[in-house]
Amino acid sequence: MGPSQRRRESRLMQGVSWRLGRRTCLLKGCEETFQPWHPLTRYCSSTCRAAARRWRQRTANRRYRASEQGKCRRRAQACRYRERIRQRQAADSGSDSGDEGYPHPQQVADSCCQRPGCYEAFAKTARSPLQKFCSASCRQALRRVLLRERRWAQVLGIDTTSIWRNHDSW
DSSP states (O other): OOHHHHHHHHHHHHTTGGGOOOEEOOSTTTOOEEOOSSTTOOOSSHHHHHHHHHHHHHHHHHHHHHSHHHHHHHHHHHHHHHHHHHHHHHHHOSOOOTTTTSOOOOOOOSEEOSSTTOOOEEOOOSSOTTOOOSSHHHHHHHHHHHHHHHHHHHHHTOOOHHHHGGGTTO
16 A cells, blocks of 8 residues: 555545444454454454464464465475484483374364364255355355455445455355
8 A cells, every 4th residue: 555545545534433333353252343444454463363373373384284285385394393202212221112202183173163263063965065164154254354355445435355255256
């Protein structure tokens, strides 16, 4: 965003702050109502913003680990880990339990909910293979926020097409 756009946005925002109604925090689990300071505000506090950031990082990590490059790097990491365990056991040479240092595989569901802060996993069914949310309330909460942001982006003249590119079907 350039300086001229910031000036334009600040001029538009001067009369907007009083028109912003109370809204609900998007983060699942918080869902408090708050008075936003900007039309595109999604979260009620810095704590909720930090939790949403952690959630986005976690989903990005899951997506990367599912890719071929991520799987390859994870295999190499596990190989190095097993080598360190072997070296440690050889140095100890007193413990004979062979499975002691290995991590146990976790049950991973097909998908996690796309609502920030929602860590509920669900299995995609043949009936709905494109499912992205664990419940209708999560889907509706994100849809409400995206529609509101789309309206405000038109008012403010902000180009946010990249944000909604993957969310048009919601």
